[in-house]
Amino acid sequence: MIKVTVWNEYSHEKINPRVREIYPEGIHKAIAAGIAGNGIQAETATQDQDEHGLSESVLAETDVLIWWGHLLHEQVDDAIVERVHQRVLDGMGLIVLHSGHFSKIFRKLMGTGCALSWRIADEKERLWVIDPSHPIAEGLGASIELEREEMYGEHFDIPAPDELIFVSWFEGGEVFRSGCTYRRGLGKIFYFRPGHETYPTYHNAEILKVIANAVRWAAPSAGTKPIYQEIPVSLEPIRSRPVSGGQD
Amino acid sequence: MIKVTVWNEYSHEKINPRVREIYPEGIHKAIAAGIAGNGIQAETATQDQDEHGLSESVLAETDVLIWWGHLLHEQVDDAIVERVHQRVLDGMGLIVLHSGHFSKIFRKLMGTGCALSWRIADEKERLWVIDPSHPIAEGLGASIELEREEMYGEHFDIPAPDELIFVSWFEGGEVFRSGCTYRRGLGKIFYFRPGHETYPTYHNAEILKVIANAVRWAAPSAGTKPIYQEIPVSLEPIRSRPVSGGQD
Amino acid sequence: MIKVTVWNEYSHEKINPRVREIYPEGIHKAIAAGIAGNGIQAETATQDQDEHGLSESVLAETDVLIWWGHLLHEQVDDAIVERVHQRVLDGMGLIVLHSGHFSKIFRKLMGTGCALSWRIADEKERLWVIDPSHPIAEGLGASIELEREEMYGEHFDIPAPDELIFVSWFEGGEVFRSGCTYRRGLGKIFYFRPGHETYPTYHNAEILKVIANAVRWAAPSAGTKPIYQEIPVSLEPIRSRPVSGGQD
Amino acid sequence: MIKVTVWNEYSHEKINPRVREIYPEGIHKAIAAGIAGNGIQAETATQDQDEHGLSESVLAETDVLIWWGHLLHEQVDDAIVERVHQRVLDGMGLIVLHSGHFSKIFRKLMGTGCALSWRIADEKERLWVIDPSHPIAEGLGASIELEREEMYGEHFDIPAPDELIFVSWFEGGEVFRSGCTYRRGLGKIFYFRPGHETYPTYHNAEILKVIANAVRWAAPSAGTKPIYQEIPVSLEPIRSRPVSGGQD
Known part of the structure; x- marks a missing residue:
C-alpha cells in the first residue's frame, strides 16, 4: 500500500464560486478520491492547517506527496519547506502539479527560477506522450486532450529533465514540457503541468491515471540509504611516498 | 577576452603554514596566475572583503566565477549567495572546486545535499577522461595523475550530471565523479574535484589546463535571454466553445 | 512471472578446463539457476543451437534476454541479430554481460564502436553504487567487491548512458562505467561489466542479485505501442493561405 | 575555417517542377550558399556521383557533413554508410535534415527505428527554443515560424536526445522534437526537422542560421583520440592472492 x-x-x-462549483471539497479531495484504490491510499493536507498539515509524523508516513499551490506560495513556512525537502532527499516521492512550478519546494529542488509564460483563454491543450514505455504513460493512447486549459509556454526555466514524458500542444500556438521527471537525493520527482483551478482537469480520467501512475513510479524503493562520512582507514593499502617524489 | x-x-x-608554503599568496592567486592568458583575464576576490568581494559591479563584469571554500561556508552571506545565484541563472559561468561541493551556492543550484565520503591519507588520485571529445578535456591524455590528494568517495549526493567528464580512481579503493557539468537557467556550471589545500594541486599544469578549458566552456554565449510573461493575445486563433461541449 | x-x-x-571447472554446465546454466525464483522463470539458449536457440517463438515468449558472448561474435547470424534488435525495439528487455560489449546486437543498439581497454591479471574489482535509489541497486551496500576479475578500463566507446548505476575501481589503476542503462524503442537495456569466464563471478550472490534486479527493471511495461503512420486528416483545422502570403 | x-x-x-522552381540548383546548393562565410566553407556532394560523392578523400577533408535524403535511402551503398559512420565516430560532425531521419546513416547511429507520423497539408510550423543558451540557438528569438511545412508528429522513435534544442508546434495539432543533439564516438550529431522539398524552408534566414550554428557546434574539437588496447602491465601494483582466499 502506497501512502499518499x-x-x-x-x-x-474559498474565494471563487466557479472553482468551488468544480471542486466543492477542494482540489485535494478530488485528486485523493480520483487516485485512491489499486494499492494507493490517499490522505489530504492543506496550507491553513497547523504546520500546513505537514507535521514530522505526517511526512514520516507519506510515501508520495502531491503538491498544488498558486496564490500563497510565499506564505508557506520556510521550515516546512526545509522539512519536505529533507524528506524528498531521504526518498519520499513528490508530484508537483501545475502552478506548483513556482512553489518554494519545487524551486529549491530545481535550483532554477522555474518561470514560464502563460495565458488563460479557454484554449485546447493536447498532451503528447514522448516516452511511451515509461510507467507514467502506462495505459494511455498517443495523447490526452483537454478541451479547455490555461496555457503554459516555453521557455520553462527548469534543469533539463532526467526524462521527458509529455509535451503539450496549445491551440494558441505554444508548446510546453508538461511531464518531467527528476531524481534528487533518494527521492523521485514528477512535474505535471495540467490543472488550472477554473477547469475540471482533475475530474478527467486520463489525468487521474497519469497522477496514479506517477505515484507508483515515485514511491520509495527499498534501496540502501548511503552513508556520508570520513573513512579514516583505507580499503586498500596506500604506499608511503617520499615528499620529494611525484609532483611535489 | 573572458573575464574571470x-x-x-x-x-x-592564514592559519596553516604548510598551506601558506604551497600557496604563499593564496589559492586564488595561484589559480588566477595559472589560467590567465590565451583570452582569459583573471581577477580575484576573497571572503574577507566587503560583500565578500562580490559586489553587483564585480559580478556584472564577471563572465565566469571560480569558487573555492571549505571552513567558512556557513559564514557566506545569504544575500551574496542569492546574488551569485541570480547571475548564474542570467548566464554567468560557475566553476566549483573541491570542497566547494558543500558551499551554499552549489547546494542551492543543485537542490541536493551534495554530501560525500572522504579521507586524507596522502594517496594517489588518477582522473580518467570519460568524455574525450568534450572541450573541457581538450589537450589531455587518457588520465591525469596526482601523486597525493584527499580522497572523495561515492556516493556523491548530486543530481545526475548533464555530462560526466572525469571519474577519479583513488589508491585507497574508491571512485568519484570528479568532473560534472550542469546547466541552470542560462548559466553553465562545472564541478571539478581536485584541490585539497595541503597539496600543490593548483600548480599542476594539467589541472590548470582543465580549469582554463572549463572557463572557455562556461563563458556566456550570445544567446537570447528568454522573457517570462503573460501573453494575453494568442499567436493563433482560439475557437470559442460552448461550455456544454467537450469535457465539461 | 517474468520469462528470461x-x-x-x-x-x-568446451575448450578451457578451468572455465569448465567453474561452470560445469556453462555460464548460461549458472546464471539461470542463480536468478530463477521470486517471479523470474529462466530458460537458456546457446549459439550452437538451431537459429542460435533464438527462434521467433522463443523470442516472442521472452520478456528479458541475457547475452554472454566473446570469441564467436562474428559468427552470430545477422538475421538473428536483426530479429533480436526488432524484439528489443518492440519492448523486450536486454541485459548484456561483460564481453558482450562487442556483440553485434549491442553495437547495433548503441551505434558506436563499444571498444575499451583491458587486462587479465587476477586483480581486484570493486563496483561502487552511483545511483543508490535505482531498482537495479536494490538490496546492495555501498559497493560490491570481486577478489579477482579481468580489468576493463575507460575510455569505453558508448553513448552517454541514460543512467549510470555502477562505476568500477580496479586494483591496477583504472575505472570503468560498469552498469549502464539505455532505452531503445520500447526496450530497456542494461550493460553490466563483470563476468570474465575464468573467474567465478556468476556464483557471487551480489552479482546475481544485480542481474535479477535488472531483469525486473527491464521487463516490458504494459504501455501502448506507438503507431507510426500518415495522418491525412488533421486533428485541428488548418487555415488556407494564399501562396503569395507568408514566407513564400 | 570549417569545411562542410x-x-x-x-x-x-529532377522529377518535380515545383521543387525545381524552389531549388533550381538543388537543395544542396541552396544550403551551401546559405551557410557559407563567417568561417564556414561549403562544398556539395550528391547520391548520383561516384561513391555518392563521398570518397575517402572527400570525407577526410570534411569537418561537418550535412545529409538530406528521402526517396532513395535504400539505394545508398552500405559500404559508404559504413565509411561515413566510421568518420563520425572519429570526430566528423553530422547534421541530419528532415526526411534524413530514415536514412541508413542516422538509423545506424541511433540504433532505433527512427519512425514518426506525418502529414502534408500546407500547415504552419513554429519551432520553439527549448534550450536558449545552447550555441545552436544563438541569435534566435523565442521561436521560428514557418508558414507552410510538412508535419512530423510524435512519437518519434529515437533515443532520448543528449540535448533537446527545439520542439515544433504544428497547426494541425501535433508536436515534435525538432532539434536534437547526440554524441557518438568522437562525433557530434544534430538532427533538425524542417525542410520538406516542396516548401522554401532552406531559403529562410533563421533556418539557415540554425544550420550554420549547428555546423560550428558540430565541428571536431582538438581533443585526444582514445586508444583501445590491451594494457598488460598495470599502472599500480597488483597483490598476489592465494587461490583459496577471497571469493574463490
Whole structure:
C-alpha cells in the first residue's frame, strides 16, 4: 500500500464560486478520491492547517506527496519547506502539479527560477506522450486532450529533465514540457503541468491515471540509504611516498 | 577576452603554514596566475572583503566565477549567495572546486545535499577522461595523475550530471565523479574535484589546463535571454466553445 | 512471472578446463539457476543451437534476454541479430554481460564502436553504487567487491548512458562505467561489466542479485505501442493561405 | 575555417517542377550558399556521383557533413554508410535534415527505428527554443515560424536526445522534437526537422542560421583520440592472492 498525502493551498475554492462549483471539497479531495484504490491510499493536507498539515509524523508516513499551490506560495513556512525537502532527499516521492512550478519546494529542488509564460483563454491543450514505455504513460493512447486549459509556454526555466514524458500542444500556438521527471537525493520527482483551478482537469480520467501512475513510479524503493562520512582507514593499502617524489 | 573572478575563502593559507608554503599568496592567486592568458583575464576576490568581494559591479563584469571554500561556508552571506545565484541563472559561468561541493551556492543550484565520503591519507588520485571529445578535456591524455590528494568517495549526493567528464580512481579503493557539468537557467556550471589545500594541486599544469578549458566552456554565449510573461493575445486563433461541449 | 532467456555462446566452457571447472554446465546454466525464483522463470539458449536457440517463438515468449558472448561474435547470424534488435525495439528487455560489449546486437543498439581497454591479471574489482535509489541497486551496500576479475578500463566507446548505476575501481589503476542503462524503442537495456569466464563471478550472490534486479527493471511495461503512420486528416483545422502570403 | 560537405540525394528536384522552381540548383546548393562565410566553407556532394560523392578523400577533408535524403535511402551503398559512420565516430560532425531521419546513416547511429507520423497539408510550423543558451540557438528569438511545412508528429522513435534544442508546434495539432543533439564516438550529431522539398524552408534566414550554428557546434574539437588496447602491465601494483582466499 502506497501512502499518499495530497496537499493543497486551498484558497481559490474559498474565494471563487466557479472553482468551488468544480471542486466543492477542494482540489485535494478530488485528486485523493480520483487516485485512491489499486494499492494507493490517499490522505489530504492543506496550507491553513497547523504546520500546513505537514507535521514530522505526517511526512514520516507519506510515501508520495502531491503538491498544488498558486496564490500563497510565499506564505508557506520556510521550515516546512526545509522539512519536505529533507524528506524528498531521504526518498519520499513528490508530484508537483501545475502552478506548483513556482512553489518554494519545487524551486529549491530545481535550483532554477522555474518561470514560464502563460495565458488563460479557454484554449485546447493536447498532451503528447514522448516516452511511451515509461510507467507514467502506462495505459494511455498517443495523447490526452483537454478541451479547455490555461496555457503554459516555453521557455520553462527548469534543469533539463532526467526524462521527458509529455509535451503539450496549445491551440494558441505554444508548446510546453508538461511531464518531467527528476531524481534528487533518494527521492523521485514528477512535474505535471495540467490543472488550472477554473477547469475540471482533475475530474478527467486520463489525468487521474497519469497522477496514479506517477505515484507508483515515485514511491520509495527499498534501496540502501548511503552513508556520508570520513573513512579514516583505507580499503586498500596506500604506499608511503617520499615528499620529494611525484609532483611535489 | 573572458573575464574571470577567482573567489577564495582564504582561510587555510592564514592559519596553516604548510598551506601558506604551497600557496604563499593564496589559492586564488595561484589559480588566477595559472589560467590567465590565451583570452582569459583573471581577477580575484576573497571572503574577507566587503560583500565578500562580490559586489553587483564585480559580478556584472564577471563572465565566469571560480569558487573555492571549505571552513567558512556557513559564514557566506545569504544575500551574496542569492546574488551569485541570480547571475548564474542570467548566464554567468560557475566553476566549483573541491570542497566547494558543500558551499551554499552549489547546494542551492543543485537542490541536493551534495554530501560525500572522504579521507586524507596522502594517496594517489588518477582522473580518467570519460568524455574525450568534450572541450573541457581538450589537450589531455587518457588520465591525469596526482601523486597525493584527499580522497572523495561515492556516493556523491548530486543530481545526475548533464555530462560526466572525469571519474577519479583513488589508491585507497574508491571512485568519484570528479568532473560534472550542469546547466541552470542560462548559466553553465562545472564541478571539478581536485584541490585539497595541503597539496600543490593548483600548480599542476594539467589541472590548470582543465580549469582554463572549463572557463572557455562556461563563458556566456550570445544567446537570447528568454522573457517570462503573460501573453494575453494568442499567436493563433482560439475557437470559442460552448461550455456544454467537450469535457465539461 | 517474468520469462528470461539466458543466452551464451558456450565456447570457453568446451575448450578451457578451468572455465569448465567453474561452470560445469556453462555460464548460461549458472546464471539461470542463480536468478530463477521470486517471479523470474529462466530458460537458456546457446549459439550452437538451431537459429542460435533464438527462434521467433522463443523470442516472442521472452520478456528479458541475457547475452554472454566473446570469441564467436562474428559468427552470430545477422538475421538473428536483426530479429533480436526488432524484439528489443518492440519492448523486450536486454541485459548484456561483460564481453558482450562487442556483440553485434549491442553495437547495433548503441551505434558506436563499444571498444575499451583491458587486462587479465587476477586483480581486484570493486563496483561502487552511483545511483543508490535505482531498482537495479536494490538490496546492495555501498559497493560490491570481486577478489579477482579481468580489468576493463575507460575510455569505453558508448553513448552517454541514460543512467549510470555502477562505476568500477580496479586494483591496477583504472575505472570503468560498469552498469549502464539505455532505452531503445520500447526496450530497456542494461550493460553490466563483470563476468570474465575464468573467474567465478556468476556464483557471487551480489552479482546475481544485480542481474535479477535488472531483469525486473527491464521487463516490458504494459504501455501502448506507438503507431507510426500518415495522418491525412488533421486533428485541428488548418487555415488556407494564399501562396503569395507568408514566407513564400 | 570549417569545411562542410552538403550531401543531397538530389532526386525530387529532377522529377518535380515545383521543387525545381524552389531549388533550381538543388537543395544542396541552396544550403551551401546559405551557410557559407563567417568561417564556414561549403562544398556539395550528391547520391548520383561516384561513391555518392563521398570518397575517402572527400570525407577526410570534411569537418561537418550535412545529409538530406528521402526517396532513395535504400539505394545508398552500405559500404559508404559504413565509411561515413566510421568518420563520425572519429570526430566528423553530422547534421541530419528532415526526411534524413530514415536514412541508413542516422538509423545506424541511433540504433532505433527512427519512425514518426506525418502529414502534408500546407500547415504552419513554429519551432520553439527549448534550450536558449545552447550555441545552436544563438541569435534566435523565442521561436521560428514557418508558414507552410510538412508535419512530423510524435512519437518519434529515437533515443532520448543528449540535448533537446527545439520542439515544433504544428497547426494541425501535433508536436515534435525538432532539434536534437547526440554524441557518438568522437562525433557530434544534430538532427533538425524542417525542410520538406516542396516548401522554401532552406531559403529562410533563421533556418539557415540554425544550420550554420549547428555546423560550428558540430565541428571536431582538438581533443585526444582514445586508444583501445590491451594494457598488460598495470599502472599500480597488483597483490598476489592465494587461490583459496577471497571469493574463490
